[in-house]
Amino acid sequence: MRQLLIQVPRGYGKDVLDTAKAHDGANLSLVEATGSKQSTDLVTIHVSNRKVEGLLEALEGIPDLQITLNPRGVLTLQPPADEAAQQVTDVAVRSPIEVFLSGLQSVGSWQGFLGYAAAAGVVVWIGLFTNTTYLLVAAMLIAPFAGPAMNVALATARGDRYLLGRSLVRYFAALIVTIAVTAFLSFVLRQQVTTEQMAATSTISAVAVFLPVVAGAAGALNLVQSERSSLVSGAATGMLVAASLAPPAGLVGMAGAMGRWDLTINGVFVLLLQLVGINLSAAIVFRLYGISAQGTRYKRGKAWAFPAILTVTVVAIAGLLTWQFSSLPNLQRSSLTQRATADIKMVVDESGLAKLVEANVRFTRPDIQGQNTLLATVYVQQQSTSQSTEAIQSQLTQDIQTHLLNQGFNVTPLVNVTVLQAPESP
Secondary structure: EEEEEEEEOOEEEEEEHHHHHHOOOOOEEEEEEEEEOOOEEEEEEEEOOOHHHHHHHHOOOOOOEEEEHHHHOOOOOOOHHHHHHHOOOOOOOHHHHHHHHHHHOOOHHHHHHHHHHHHHHHHHHHHHHHHHHHHHHHHHHHHHHHHHHHHHHHHHOOOHHHHHHHHHHHHHHHHHHHEEEEEEOOHHHOOOOOOOOHHHHHHHOOOOHHHHHHHHHHHHHHHHOOOOOOOOOOHHHHHHHHOOHHHHHHHHHHHHHOOHHHHHHHHHHHHHHHHHHHHHHHHHHHHHHHOOOOEEOOOOOOOOOHHHHHHHHHHHHHHHHHHHHHHOOOOHHHHHHHHHHHHHHHHHHHHOOOEEEEEEEEEEOOOOOOEEEEEEEEEEEEEOOOOOOHHHHHHHHHHHHHHHOOOOOOOOEEEEEEEOOOOOOO
């Protein structure tokens, strides 16, 4: 339920009460009050979330209408007392006007917004530089990327080109500040070595598009749901959005300062993929929950803008995915390492010479000029006694390298096979 305080000229209060009753308002009251300019009627209304916009639209014809909307949920209890449990379980989603206005409220002070972006840059740099995972989590919590990303989706659903432009400016402004801070710190401290966390952040999976799609849907659901209808906090969903943005932004700055343009490109790809993926799923969720181009106290949206912007978003996603799957192995390294590990197990099992104990496959951090180095450290247990350990090692190394080359991974496989023997029975 939402509480509204409606202030109207004296004599119109009865009309407001009747309208509120028609929209199933609860715990209604009317008092005569004195406003700043004239005598007024002050009406207190409690109405279901989903009926707020319809009520406001019905009241638009009353002159000098002043509305105060309490954005927090309230519990309205009415006689008989034994029906209290049923009365408080009617939890509805927020009205479209409330979702839209709450999004606009997040477009606040630039000073605080950029301050958080700079602070996130410092924390994410420390986390990537020192390989400290919990600092990356902290950076996700304070990074202010979720608000602009959600506003881009709101602008898409509403067809609001003005809000879309402002939200994109804030989104890229935050990213630029974070990138600049991390680049500055890496430059000042003369960083030359790629850390493990930087390498992990730059490693992209073939299914990377699923994260922003899920993050966008979760963020939109959090905005439309009443705060009492879910145990998932706004901070959690905001962190999910920032999780896909803060580390890649830090990577772009650090790798750029080091001259590692391959890592920089990977980071830029992730940032662009996150924006369009979040916008696609969040805008669709907003539309499903009733947010449209025109609404109460909102006439700026254009009906044609939603399909137009959504089409551009889909084309952008298709372009990014085409870039990803045509750029082996740079933008698919995470998936390729898993496929290579499975292929190594298959080769070892089919050889009949040994059984796989463990295979560690990864792309090396210091790239050798002109090649994509895939390092595979393979431990096997000898099964065949007809060949020596050296012969098994040489045969498996050759078979694994040949197989990986034939898979079209566009890599140079460097394979180290270690043959282990089980202890002899006493």
